Amino acid sequence: MKIEIKDLNVYYGAKQAIDNLSIDVRANEILSVIGPANSGITTLLRTLNRLTDLTPGTRVEGGVLLDGQSVYSPAVNVTELRRKVGMVFDVPTPLPMSIFDNIAYGPRLGGVKNKGVLTDIVERALRAAALWDDIKDRLKMPAMRLSGGQQQRLCIARVLALKPEVILLDRPCSGLDPISTAKIEDSLVQLKKQFTIILAPHNVQQAGRVSGRVAFMLMGRLIEEGPNSEVFETPSDPRTNDYITGRFG
Numbered sequence: 001m002k003i004e005i006k007d008l009n010v011y012y013g014a015k016q017a018i019d020n021l022s023i024d025v026r027a028n029e030i031l032s033v034i035g036p037a038n039s040g041i042t043t044l045l046r047t048l049n050r051l052t053d054l055t056p057g058t059r060v061e062g063g064v065l066l067d068g069q070s071v072y073s074p075a076v077n078v079t080e081l082r083r084k085v086g087m088v089f090d091v092p093t094p095l096p097m098s099i100f101d102n103i104a105y106g107p108r109l110g111g112v113k114n115k116g117v118l119t120d121i122v123e124r125a126l127r128a129a130a131l132w133d134d135i136k137d138r139l140k141m142p143a144m145r146l147s148g149g150q151q152q153r154l155c156i157a158r159v160l161a162l163k164p165e166v167i168l169l170d171r172p173c174s175g176l177d178p179i180s181t182a183k184i185e186d187s188l189v190q191l192k193k194q195f196t197i198i199l200a201p202h203n204v205q206q207a208g209r210v211s212g213r214v215a216f217m218l219m220g221r222l223i224e225e226g227p228n229s230e231v232f233e234t235p236s237d238p239r240t241n242d243y244i245t246g247r248f249g
Contacts, residue, residue: 002027002166002196003048006063010043010220013057017043019220020062025166030188030197032207032228035217036249041200044217045168048198049085050078066166083110086159090171092151094143099135102143102154106162121161128194129157130187149180156187166196173202185210204244208232216240 003025010018017040025031033041043052050071052058064071071081083106095102103122104112112118122139126132131153135146143154152172159167169188173181181202188197188210201207207214208228215225216237224237235241243249 001025001065002067003198004063004065004068005044005048006065008044008047008060008062008064010040010047010052010061011059012055017220018047021217021220021222023215023222023225025196025198026213027196028192028194029213030192030199030211032199032201032211032214033217034201034204034207034214034243036243038219039217040220041217042170043220045087045170045198045200048166048168049082049087051082051087053078083162084164085166085168086162086164087168087170088152088155088159088172090174092148092155094146094151094154096144097142098140099143099146099154100139103157103161106158110162125157125161126154128160128187128191129153130183130190131157147180149176149183152176152180153184153187156184160191164195166198167191169197169199171200171202173206181206204232216243218243 001024005021005023008018008021009016033044035041046052047060048064052060060072066085095105100122103125104118107118107121123132131150134150143151146154173184185206191197199211211228213226214228214231216223216231218239224231224235224240231240232244
């Protein structure tokens with residue numbers, strides 16, 4: 001297994017956000033995690049690369065293993081962990097610099113100085129994020145001038161430039177038009193050949209289109225998980241059926 005989550009509990013002060021959650025994530029799969037607001041999905045994603053460390057008063061109990069090693073071990077280099085487990089948020093956050101420099105920023109921090117190497121990294125990342133053909137002649141343009149959908153694909157490319165092993169996506173299409181959403185979904189299907197992807201989808205339909213397995217969370221608890229065909233067509237818990245059929249959410 002690429003990621004093993006065992007008896008995970010996460011607290012923000014006295015409030016429990018994740019309640020005794022256990023799930024495994026296989027290499028080179030897209031796992032969609034669905035559920036209504038306040039289900040703990042964003043907290044779960046942030047726990048996997050220790051972004052929860054940045055929130056004062058957070059307490060994490062249980063196990064989170066990446067390739068069999070605890071990500072909460074004192075020996076873990078958190079910066080290296082976040083390179084391996086990259087995250088893309090719901091609102092695109094381009095840096096106030098050119099398209100090229102946005103993608104090259106992380107590799108430069110990692111010590112890559114050679115212009116030819118950086119150029120190759122930028123092109124490969126933009127191609128993988130299905131953005132290269134749109135902007136290959138405008139790499140010196142400020143990234144903030146890109147459309148919303150292009151900015152989100154730029155943020156995906158920025159993560160890819162760091163050569164991660166796992167990509168976490170927290171509703172990356174929530175503010176995008178259908179055409180931009182379709183381009184990102186097409187990218188994700190291609191990216192799973194190289195990466196493990198955990199997706200908090202924009203809606204249930206998106207989970208059905210791009211993932212192979214789905215997990216349903218409610219109020220911090222994992223209600224059920226399994227192949228899309230099983231969870232969507234024959235859910236074992238009536239709460240799952242109620243959510244995916246729109247009775248609440």
